[in-house]
Amino acid sequence: MLTLENTRIDLGDFQLAANFGIPKDARIAVLGPSGAGKSTLLAAIAGFQPMAQGQVLWQGDAMPPTPAARPISMVFQDNNLFPHLTVTQNVGLGLRPDLKLSPDEKTRVEQALARVGLTGMGDRKPAQLSGGQIARVALARVLLRDRPLLLLDEPFGALGPALKAEMLALVAELLDETGATLLMVSHDPQDAREICDQVVLVAEGTAQAPVATGEIFANPPVVLREYLGG
Numbered sequence: 001m002l003t004l005e006n007t008r009i010d011l012g013d014f015q016l017a018a019n020f021g022i023p024k025d026a027r028i029a030v031l032g033p034s035g036a037g038k039s040t041l042l043a044a045i046a047g048f049q050p051m052a053q054g055q056v057l058w059q060g061d062a063m064p065p066t067p068a069a070r071p072i073s074m075v076f077q078d079n080n081l082f083p084h085l086t087v088t089q090n091v092g093l094g095l096r097p098d099l100k101l102s103p104d105e106k107t108r109v110e111q112a113l114a115r116v117g118l119t120g121m122g123d124r125k126p127a128q129l130s131g132g133q134i135a136r137v138a139l140a141r142v143l144l145r146d147r148p149l150l151l152l153d154e155p156f157g158a159l160g161p162a163l164k165a166e167m168l169a170l171v172a173e174l175l176d177e178t179g180a181t182l183l184m185v186s187h188d189p190q191d192a193r194e195i196c197d198q199v200v201l202v203a204e205g206t207a208q209a210p211v212a213t214g215e216i217f218a219n220p221p222v223v224l225r226e227y228l229g230g
């Protein structure tokens with residue numbers, strides 16, 4: 001269980017409050033209007049954004065203060081790859097930040113690349129990859145890190161619809177294999193329908209408790225209706 005216990009974030013005039021739990025294994029879409037605080041919510045869970053009040057707990061224990069010590073993998077919109085490193089090195093960072101990989105660790109990197117369909121691409125730099133391949137590198141790193149919480153901040157926003165659907169299907173497969181809990185920010189409600197069983201709506205200064213995806217789309221609150229353009 002991921003718990004946001006009476007949390008409040010203050011960013012100048014902007015405030016965001018959250019007070020709810022997310023069951024382990026849940027797949028949550030974080031939806032809401034632009035500027036509502038979706039990225040801020042993920043950043044607070046990951047430990048990048050300090051909170052004015054409350055705490056974030058995982059399995060009942062307060063999260064460690066340092067982001068790197070939290071049981072979390074996070075992928076941002078730019079897929080956070082280093083342009084000067086090869087695909088193998090970018091993925092290897094998930095295991096060892098100093099990149100001094102043992103033969104066994106190198107094998108694990110190759111296995112992760114194979115799992116996401118990038119066999120033979122290890123020596124390329126990110127600039128030599130397509131958008132879909134770059135997203136796959138980021139997912140290979142997630143797979144290797146093997147953390148129980150996966151936070152995705154619109155990592156597939158720049159991809160076309162077919163490729164995005166392919167990446168979402170791959171994420172769903174990786175979640176099946178790892179049992180990780182997902183929180184995914186998206187601007188596209190279809191993403192939520194495809195792989196998320198629950199929705200956290202962020203609007204008007206609050207991240208609301210999760211609601212079943214079917215339920216929220218069957219009977220959308222006004223703010224979601226406006227956001228969906230309905």
Ligand SMILES: Nc1ncnc2c1ncn2[C@@H]1O[C@H](COP(=O)(O)OP(=O)(O)OP(=O)(O)O)[C@@H](O)[C@H]1O
Binds near residue numbers: 011034040
């Ligand atoms: N350092 C900061 N100081 C003050 N306000 C900030 C700061 N960073 C972000 N904000 C404000 O916090 C609010 C939430 O931003 P955030 O990026 O989390 O929204 P979002 O829902 O992810 O938006 P989008 O869908 O457009 O990506 C915005 O109104 C933004 O202007």
